[in-house]
Amino acid sequence: xxxxQLAIDANFRDLGANAxxxxxxxxxxxxxxxxxxxxxxxxxxxxxxNALLVTFENVQSVRENNIDAEPRGFPYARHDxxxxxxxxxxxxxxxxxxxxxxxxxxxxxxxxxxxxxRIIFHGGGDGASYAAAAxxxxxxxxxxxxxxxxxxxxxxxxxxxxxFKPMRKTNFNDRYGYAPEMIDGAxxxxxxxxxxxxxxxxxxxxxxxxxxxxxxxxxxxxxxxxAFDRMGIHDVLIKLAMDGTLDxxxxxxxxxxxRYDPTYVRALVRRLIITGHPxxxxxxxxxxxxxxxxxxxxxxxxxxSPTQDIHT
Numbered sequence: 640x641x642x643x644q645l646a647i648d649a650n651f652r653d654l655g656a657n658a659x660x661x662x663x664x665x666x667x668x669x670x671x672x673x674x675x676x677x678x679x680x681x682x683x684x685x686x687x688x689n690a691l692l693v694t695f696e697n698v699q700s701v702r703e704n705n706i707d708a709e710p711r712g713f714p715y716a717r718h719d720x721x722x723x724x725x726x727x728x729x730x731x732x733x734x735x736x737x738x739x740x741x742x743x744x745x746x747x748x749x750x751x752x753x754x755x756x757r758i759i760f761h762g763g764g765d766g767a768s769y770a771a772a773a774x775x776x777x778x779x780x781x782x783x784x785x786x787x788x789x790x791x792x793x794x795x796x797x798x799x800x801x802x803f804k805p806m807r808k809t810n811f812n813d814r815y816g817y818a819p820e821m822i823d824g825a826x827x828x829x830x831x832x833x834x835x836x837x838x839x840x841x842x843x844x845x846x847x848x849x850x851x852x853x854x855x856x857x858x859x860x861x862x863x864x865x866a867f868d869r870m871g872i873h874d875v876l877i878k879l880a881m882d883g884t885l886d887x888x889x890x891x892x893x894x895x896x897x898r899y900d901p902t903y904v905r906a907l908v909r910r911l912i913i914t915g916h917p918x919x920x921x922x923x924x925x926x927x928x929x930x931x932x933x934x935x936x937x938x939x940x941x942x943x944s945p946t947q948d949i950h951t
Contacts, residue, residue: 642688642720645670651708659702663710663727670716677738681727685712688720690881691755693778695726695734695767704865711761714874721881722755726770733792734770735809743777743815752778759784759880760825763864765803772818772828772846779824782880786831786863790818790845800838819846827852829885833859835910854890858906859897866903870896901932908939917943 649666651659660681667673667683674682692712702708712723728734752758758781762771768788775783791797793811815821822828831854832843839861843853859866867873872893879885897903904927911920924940 642690644718644720645685645687645716647685647713647717651702654702654708656698656702659708660698663725666713667725671722674742676726676742677736679729679732680734680736680739681729682742683710683723683725683727685716685723687716687722689754689756690719690721691724691752691758692721692877692881693724693726693758693760693771693774693781695728695760695762695770695774697728697731697764697767699729700764700864701727704868706868715877719878726774728766731766731803731806733766733789733806733809733811734774735806735811739774740814743774747777752781757881757883758782759877761877762786762788763867764862765789769818773815773821775825775828776815776821776823780826781824782883783822783825783828784831784877784880785818785829785846786867787833787836787839787861788818788830788842788846790842791816793817797842799841802838819848822846822848822851825850827880827883827885829854829880829890831856831863833857833861833863836861852887852890854887856894858903858910860906866897866900869902870900872896899930901927901935904932905935908936912939912943 647666649662651662663683664673671684671686676682692715694711696711701710705711710725712725715721716723758778760771760775760781761784762768763786768785772783772785772788775781791811792803792806794807828851830843830846830851832839834840834855835857856863875893879889908920908923921940921943924936927936
């Protein structure tokens, strides 16, 4: 397969759900295929080069949060000549669906993944990151990037996680079930999580294999997908992973960009106040005000006394 950049010329912004999906369908049919997978999922493929990016995304999230409302893999097909397989859900399903199982079974039987030299499975957010890890088993040697994944939502194994109650009746014990076991055949696995988010940290700790690299992201919260986009590091992260040069040290270098992200800095200021460091919080507020970020930081700066810090 020769690498080629795809001339994708489509505007996905400001479209209703049906129109958006129809446009994705059109683009995928032009360069690969598009399939409906039951009532709750669909898959689209763009054939470009020997590198394959497999993504799992929720349709509503893509339309509302992605840059230009575009599926995450489309820019890589356009600019980098990567092939792209996109799995979409129409609701929060964790991609636990017989139609999705059957799709990946068929892709394996047809030798689909054998056509690519480098493969990434990527998922960000509830369900998508779990799916990226769980379904990576179909492509031994792949790299997995899972942002805040759940290992399972099975009540017996993860009863300590009381979130996602609508998913409690879903079977996580049959095929493609327990994500930490499904990554055994992967080459490298990157698990990003906020260690301050206790339940997310508990799930991350279940990914214990030697080829797993934990990527702690303190104070970035429960939406790492958007946080990485805001900081401008998401694209770099994915490209480093595809090149095989991503590691913990390089990731921590990228994470330094959070100091310029007002959302992160607001969380840092709140954390410093809670933990008894108001003087440092005030210094950070002053720094952000100088950078032109006045909302929140001006009020906090005025609230905090310069002699208030209990730690000297």
